[in-house]
Amino acid sequence: MKDIIRRGLEDIKPYEPGRPIELVEKELGITEAIKLASNESPYAPFPKVLEAMRESLLDVNRYPDGGSTFLREGLSNKLGVPASRIMVGQGSNELLRLLANVLLDPGDEAVMADPSFIVYPTVTKLMNAKPILVPLKDHAHDLDAMAKAITPRTKMVFICNPNNPTGTIVTRDEVERFIESVPEDVVIVFDEAYFELVRDNNYPNGMDYINEDRPIVVLRTFSKVHGLAGCRIGYGIAPEFIITAVNKVREPFNVTSVAQ
Template sequence: MVRIKSYLREVKPYVPGKAIDEVKRELGLEEIIKLASNESPFPPFPSAVEAIEKAIPTLNEYPLSDSYYLREALAEKFDFPIDQIVVGAGTDELIGLTARCLLGPGDEAVMPAPAFIMYPIATELTGATAVQVSLRDNRVDLKEILKAVNERTKIVFLDNPNNPTGTIFTKRDLEWFLEKVPNHVAILLDQAYYEFVTSPDFPDGLDFMKRGYENVIVTRTFSKIYSLAGLRVGYGFFPRELAEALNKARGPFNVGTLSQVAALASLNDQEEVFKRKTLINNERDRIVFELKKRGFNCTPTQANFVFFETPFHSEEVYQALLKKGVIVRPGHIFGPGYEKYIRLTIGTREDNDAFLKALDSIIEEASQQ
């Protein structure tokens, strides 16, 4: 009999949100709106589609192993050394590779809870221990995270904005934290939602790297504002030696040709990024206004989703919305204390209107019971 490493038995698998087709099949509904996975509601950029079409005839060849042209463009756009930039099959892969390069049995990684669910999974897959530090008032609590750091700690994962709450910590908070945390600890700043942020207090992790904080890592993604979640492209800025290690640990062709060309074309189309940021953020403001008008408590968000509290259990709200063809994320899956929260991804204006209509009819039904 094969024997897997014993610690793998304890790792809880990632559970994705329900897919549109699955819900259609199960409930026999024609129209489904998915506002559950913090994806973009818009199709890929026209420039990305064009680049994909152009690259199709080359698919008999392996992709560029080092995603060279995409890394070159990232190096230029962000004014950062190309040999410290690594491209992966989504941020997911970069998080997993970083864990694999820095952690092993006996080590610890510290992270907020709730946060992006791949942090504990990636940590535990190496045999290391995930030390989860509760949020305070739906915010990442850097003071408590610092207290949880010890000589066994090798990584601190910090999503900013945080998923699922959408809150941020500020430049001052980060500077305070980086000054205090021992420099043998890698600080992975996951900025998956960075393009949606409007707060002037938001810390751009790259500025900190450029200022000489040698233990900082910054990751970003093409899955959110760039509308390429299905192609799996993420990128990260790493300390030089760690970038070299990641390049040994990753698969030689980890990012496919279509993913590379689509990401490059999208990166070169910042006008489209700005357009979409404006559309999503205007809708975000409108949804927050509408939710507050209905008396729901909304956590201040800087991302493309909103975490709000209703008087009902989140599973009830989730199921009731599902029956009306709207998929959201119920808060109870994020742990104790979040049973009344819903995480709602901002959709198109039409999607959001359909959500509000479904929500209103649920409130109406509840008031009649």
């Protein structure tokens, strides 16, 4: 019966989430364990956030706003980009899958660092495309080697900055040199899930490279510094033609009203 499963999934391993902290404490007979595996904030959301979430519970008999309209407008005002260039998903995780869904054909290639966020090779293989893994250099992305790994089959490049799991960054000069070396039809995805936690002055803000001339995508999340990991909500900024394509494959009502 296994032959009825679509070919191409053989090399994909299910994601193994960390076990609930309550279960670990029960098994080990301990209390006050500190969970570090998923890089979550150890603190509860701000009181005003909790208040807004409680108010939204009164309307959960209705479907959420399918376009995350007010959230996208708020992000538009904060980031200084049109709302039409903003997409919202169940964490940046879902947006990574949607980007692969609309950009990768079978046989295409996506370049990424290794080790980096485990989702990049997973979403690439999901589309029967080939992940090109480029080893880290001094625990950071080797952007020169990643540029050399690009071939005519390359559709996407993933840059996790800061990198998960090593916590290192690539600098502004490195990123700008990399962008100049990449063909203009290759989509560069800056995954900035930890953007708000960086204190290095040489760290590049992916938003500085958002324009209509290059297909550059910036992904961020409310899961980390904002303490909303359990709500599963993130956002991305991209050219409008990519946003349009993502909206064609995005699930209706993909982000809950409580999260929004």
